[in-house]
Amino acid sequence: MAKFSIISAVVALLAVGASAAAAPAPIDEFTPGPGMPSLESLGLTRKDLVEMGRVKIPESYNAHRTRSALLSGKRAEIASIPTCEDNYKLPKAGAQVCINYINALGSKSCAVSGGFVQQMCFDNGAAIMGANIKNLPSVASACSDVAIAAQWIYDNCGIDGTDMNAGAHFAQGNGDLLISIVPT
Incomplete structure (x- = not known):
């Protein structure tokens, strides 16, 4: 498992998330990240995304630690990935x-080029971000593999039926692309 300063990674993700939304959108507005297709171009609506349910996670990817072992928060100097951040809370809805939107893109490439972090989706106070943790010219995975990581975070970092903690996990099969769900 990769180890790095979780505080610097989360701060970077949150900073990009905050700067990506210069003017706050209404709380229920869906917004794809830069370069990502619109719902209209996919023939989908936000209602369709709500009704899709959860993304199936392959058992081999799902074989990780229990939630209590994932919580690191401010107590840790370094943290293992996957992780849940108990000092950041956001709405699950x-x-x-966003997970369903990214999954609907299927084998399309979800890439982070150049910069360290890119917002992939925003909805209802939650953002899915991709981080190029090795600062390569570009990192990419099939969007369905990004959705698996995001669904794993959702499933394992939940607080209750309404809220969840922020979290991070690598895109399935790609240790260079760190996926995070963070508050906006």
Whole structure:
């Protein structure tokens, strides 16, 4: 498992998330990240995304630690990935909408080029971000593999039926692309 300063990674993700939304959108507005297709171009609506349910996670990817072992928060100097951040809370509904949007893109490439972090989706106070943790010219995975990581975070970092903690996990099969769900 990769180890790095979780505080610097989360701060970077949150900073990009905050700067990506210069003017706050209404709380229920769905917004794809830069370069990502619109719902209209996919023939989908936000309602379709809500009704899709959860993404199936392959058992081999799902074989990780229990939630209590994932919580690191400010107590840790370094943290293992996957992780849940118990000092960041966000609504689950927006996270699942974004997960389903990214999954609907299927084998399309979800890439982070150049910069360290890129917002992939925003909805209802939640953002899914991709981080190029080795600062390569570009990192990419099939969007369905990104959705698996995001669904794993959603499933394992939940607080209750309404809220969840922020979290991070690598895109399935790609240790260079760190996926995070963070508050906006």
